[in-house]
Amino acid sequence: MQKESSNTIKKPLSDLQKKLLNDFQHGLPLTPTPYLDIAKELGVTEDEVLNALTELQESKMVSRVGAVFRPNRIGVSTLAAMSVPSERINEVAAIVNAYPQVNHNYEREHVFNMWFVITASDNDQLDSVLKDMELKTGLSPMSLPMVEDYHIDLGFPLQWGEESA
Amino acid sequence: MSELNIKYDNDALLLDDVDYRIIHATQKGLPRTPQPYHFIASELELDAGDVMQRIQRMQDIGVIRRIGAVPNHYALGFHGNGMTVWDVPDEYAHDVGAQVGALDFVSHCYLRPRHLPDWPYNLFAMVHGRDRDEVNAKMENISELLGSQCRGHSVLYSSRILKKTGLRITERR
Known part of the structure; x- marks a missing residue:
């Protein structure tokens, strides 16, 4: 971490x-x-x-x-969020991060304080990861799969300051 | 939850086992050797020309978005990283999403299902800035752009990266 x-x-x-x-x-x-x-x-x-x-x-x-790689072109993915009691953050993060299907996990300042991306080979595998997580953590992940992608990916413009930050 | 389902198109079916082996071999990054595609080809016992042609094709059909350096915004001094979330009526979502996704300070912009009553937001736009003031100012720009088409919004700042790896595809069935 x-x-x-x-x-x-x-x-x-x-x-x-x-x-x-x-x-x-x-x-x-x-x-x-x-x-x-x-x-x-x-x-x-x-x-x-x-x-x-x-x-x-x-x-x-x-x-x-x-x-x-473009999400949902190979495999299926979802953005999941959990509301984790603050004293359990590290313990729950260890459980969630142990899944090879989890590639990003961020702690965020919100009631939903853990946000992670799950990428699986198909919907069945995705569902079983979500269910297994719930079983192991006792917390229910909210799954928010992408419906539409509006991003035009031209890379990210890095504007350097005058004195080059 | 009926109409809002995972949009899953079947381009993946156009990939064969050799394509998947190339994806596996490259997803952690391209080797930093003078001839990276030859290197991959020899590891997979393929022809380098074939490897490049297949990568080109995967780019053409949109499986690969781009090949290049993937910047770590945080380490580069963009300490803001705010996930802005918006509640936009479904009938406007497509037009509004396209406008927000085109803004140069937005790195990702997705429509996602709401999860009522806990989660009323359906439009997600990742905004990067050098600090939170900059992110908040950019969020205001989006808010002005949406005007009355926005019923509510919020921003979620990250306090810690708990895990970050490139896309890993496991066990293809």
Whole structure:
């Protein structure tokens, strides 16, 4: 579990890293040598690109470099929420997180204080995970599956401050 | 709960076992080696050209949204991360959702079922900002945009990440 407040930037981003983050959030070329192709475009070496990406990943500023799958295209998913007594948060989180089908889990400031995404191979598996969770925690998850997706995914615009935050 | 059901389309059926093996091999991230697709291909005992063609096809049919760096907003200094939720009459939801989803500070925007009486909100928009003041100001922008088409809204701030991994597909049946 990571505490968000410990997760601050320790080292300023290099210009190359900013460019990689901004320009290649959605545009890693599908070519035999994608890193070399990016390097050529940015006027740097392939090693510099690979090192910059490795550093971004090791410092946790990018969670990964790879394919982003669209929800509900492979498998089915839902956003579930639970109202967990504050003294049981860690215990319940451990139970919920143990399911490989749970890929995100956030504690939020609300009566519904635990929010997580469940992705399963089909609806039967999804239902059985929800039921099993209820059995193990004694708490009933509220399931809010996506009905429609309005997001136009162009990556996320990272507006750097003047002095580069 | 009748009409609001999981919207599940059957594109997944267009994927074969080889596609699923490629998905498995890449979902934790692309290898950082000069020829990442060749690397995957040799691990799966496939042809690199075939791997790239299949990934291209999965992009074309929308199974893969994009290939690139997945930023960790929090570590990058976007400390706001507020899940804004809105109660919009069903008849307006589609139009309103499209407008909100197009805002550049909204990273995800979904319509979901209400869960009455506990949960009256049907439109979810994830808003990122450097701090809560910025997120609150952006939420006000959305509120103005929706005007009288909004019957109520709230924002849920995250206080802790309890788990975060990429999408994992388990046991295909």
